[in-house]
Amino acid sequence: MTDLSAGSPSVADIRDDYSALVQRKRVYGGILLILFISLMAAGFRTADTRNAGSFVDGWRRILDYPTEVLSEAWEKVALLPGHLAHFMPALIETLNIAAASTLIGAVLGTFLSLLATRGMAPWPALIPVFRRISDICRAIPEIVIALVLIFVLGGGPVPAMIAIAIHTAGALGKLFSEVNENASLKPVEGLQSVGASWAQRMYLGVIPQVGPNYVSYALLRFEINIRASAILGFVGAGGIGYELRNSMSWGQGRYDEAAAIFILLFVTIVLVDQLSGVLRNRLTHGAAS
């Protein structure tokens, strides 16, 4: 193209070039596709051989357990309302774990994000340090901290709360600092010019700008944390997960309780998802009022 003396290429040349390009693209695409499919297949086979039961055998038994549970629950359907009421406190505990850890995590995450955003950090030299701290907090799965804390503090909701709060602080710290990057620094400058302290600048200059987004992310995190706190209950941190494991390890005869817990968990998750979806919509697109 740069060699102008060569004259303009003929239509046939262009067509050949183009079809060669398309051909090459197709070959690359095909190779990638084959590679991807073989990777998936190989991975699946490896997982299958390392599993206790194989996919082919288990495939037919997949509905056995749910039918067992449901049929037993159906037989004792009259007991269901009682069970639902009985497990309500455990459900509330799970929700409390999720809510408290979201709140604590959001507060910690706010500080982490403010300390890790250029223009807002009081110690700009330490920005990478705080970034790494929030990366590490985010990388630790909740279960790791929960299991270690259960050993020290004993079973109960507090280890789960601390574990989820740490992870939440890291996750929200990252999301919040992305929000902060888009906030205008002008109010901060204005506040500084009248002698506001760092806390005042942040609370009056930054938070009002980013508040709706913060709340929206925190709500999303709350949904995730409900699931997490149910799972942590399963390893001994109290709440509905703990009850689920108890009634499951009991085996047949207590399946009606397991079914009640399944129902409670399902309804709660769906309800909170819907509610927070509506709320988040209002926060990001403005209230209809």
Add this chain to the structure above:
Amino acid sequence: MSTFATNLPTEALKAEADKIFVRKRIVNFGLPILVLLYLAYVFFAFDVPSLYEKASWKNGKTLVSDSYSYKTHVTRDNRSGEVSVAIEGERKGEYPEGMSPEWVEMGETTVIDLEDGYIVTFGLDVIEFDVPNYGVIRATPDRRKGVQAELPAGDVPEWINLSKNRLAVTTEAGRLTVTRNRAEVFRYFTGWELFWFTLDSPYYGKGPGELMGLAFAGEAGAIWNDFWTNKMWRHQDVAWAIFETILMAFLGTLGAGIVALPLAFMAARNFNPLGPLRFGVRRVFDFVRGVDALIWTVVLSRAFGPGPLTGALAILVTDTGTFGKIFSEALENVDKKQIEGVQSTGANAPQRYRFGVIPQITPVLISQLLYFLESNTRSATIIGAITGGGIGLLLTQAIITQKDWEEVAYYIVLIILMVMFMDWFSGWLRRKLISGDVKTPRKRKGDPKAKPFVLP
């Protein structure tokens, strides 16, 4: 702001402003107070005050000290008189016959030098512990009479625990316990012992330079083999476990993407005119998502047993719901014009989808898949802990034994590194695959033309 009615009298404007201020004040102070009240409620609902008494600080201390240090046991069987030295008191860490650390002098009487003047001597009948600034503690274990101890004159200090059948001395240099059947000395060291090679390996105790030399001399395979099959730290099993965890996340995420894509077309308004079918598919997505990974894991592990396949399927099922929802929303936002353009060239239905629709949703598809790949690595660890597979299983096993805290620390470090690596990798891949997705905000801040945030 500009829409204020200016013909209002000043008084009314003032009242209006006051009202706004009052509302702001209520929100500004009321919200934090509400949050505080809630946290106070949780504080008592979770019974935090009694936690302090319930918590086992002793457990916490062993946990912390064990995670970065190890102890070597020197044990004398009082019946046979045999003395053995083992790291962490485990059979896997036992010193072979005729080999002992240099601070233990084996022989007729075994002399254990705990340094700083602390010396323990296992005699034929009498066990002596020389403690500087205190004196010599003598103990004579006897099958019938228990443990007879002779202490220097004066009160028994609190670091000596004495009863009829047991003598326990705890000093900063090490610990000695004598019972009727055995005498045992614990000495603490910092570090993770035997991390590279166990004692039965010929490469134990060699420095990196020496090992490099040996490796070049043709022993690289043997060195690797000794490291790889280390019985104490089980590097091979750990590597497999990490691979299994990543495999679970990979299979689960991509499998969910493959299953969800066709279903998403069925749930999108502009691609599926059949209302009831659309409604049905959407409810399936909601159901699958609402049931939650925990319950799926429980149900699937009943059918498939513990292992990586169960974890992969649990992730697959849960994420099918999430992906279905996200993809169908992306499909509903697809630009019609591009499809019409492709159609105008005479493309048939598959071609229209391939060239009109897929290119539009690929960025959403890929970025969501990669984002979930990273977060599912974490989920796979958790699911592995519940159903038994991958690094999660190793971690729970190590925690259940309640003494291998150095292994727990090792696994935690590995998990953090694994998740951070997946985070970095998925971000890198996203940038490579979606060329338009270059994050600008951070660059904008670094713009030299931007006004510096310092007052002149």
